[in-house]
Amino acid sequence: MRFYTALVHQEGDSAYGLSFPDLPGCFSAADGWDDIPAKAAEAFDLYFEDAPEPEPRPLSALRADPAVVDALANGATLLSVPYVAPDGMQVRANISLDRGLLRAIDAVAKSRNMTRSAFLAALARRELTGR
Numbered sequence: 001m002r003f004y005t006a007l008v009h010q011e012g013d014s015a016y017g018l019s020f021p022d023l024p025g026c027f028s029a030a031d032g033w034d035d036i037p038a039k040a041a042e043a044f045d046l047y048f049e050d051a052p053e054p055e056p057r058p059l060s061a062l063r064a065d066p067a068v069v070d071a072l073a074n075g076a077t078l079l080s081v082p083y084v085a086p087d088g089m090q091v092r093a094n095i096s097l098d099r100g101l102l103r104a105i106d107a108v109a110k111s112r113n114m115t116r117s118a119f120l121a122a123l124a125r126r127e128l129t130g131r
Contacts, residue, residue: 001128002083004056006040007068009076020081021068022056023047037130040081053085084128090117 010016015029018040028043030036062068109119
């Protein structure tokens with residue numbers, strides 16, 4: 001998992017705009033602050049379909065970038081956002097859970113026509129990335 005820094009900006013009552021200094025052309029918008037992680041994850045998924053994963057710059061380097069300095073001077077905020085790169089390979093994992101919790105997981109997964117694994121993977125992704 002890598003963390004990329006987003007420039008988050010908002011003018012008046014508009015949506016929050018997101019851009020990523022280390023990912024030219026990667027951007028998104030979120031209606032509310034709590035929506036930012038999910039919108040960033042969507043932007044990452046689209047961006048990395050056609051682009052390699054660059055190493056994120058350290059915060060000190062970003063703060064020295066003239067474009068970032070200008071954005072911050074105009075009210076933007078920096079926010080660290082995780083990216084979990086999907087690699088398409090499923091791996092078996094042995095985990096231990098409370099039996100009651102496992103029964104509840106299985107019941108909810110079944111009601112959503114999901115397998116236990118798919119349900120747990122979706123929960124983990126949402127917890128890690130907000131999506």
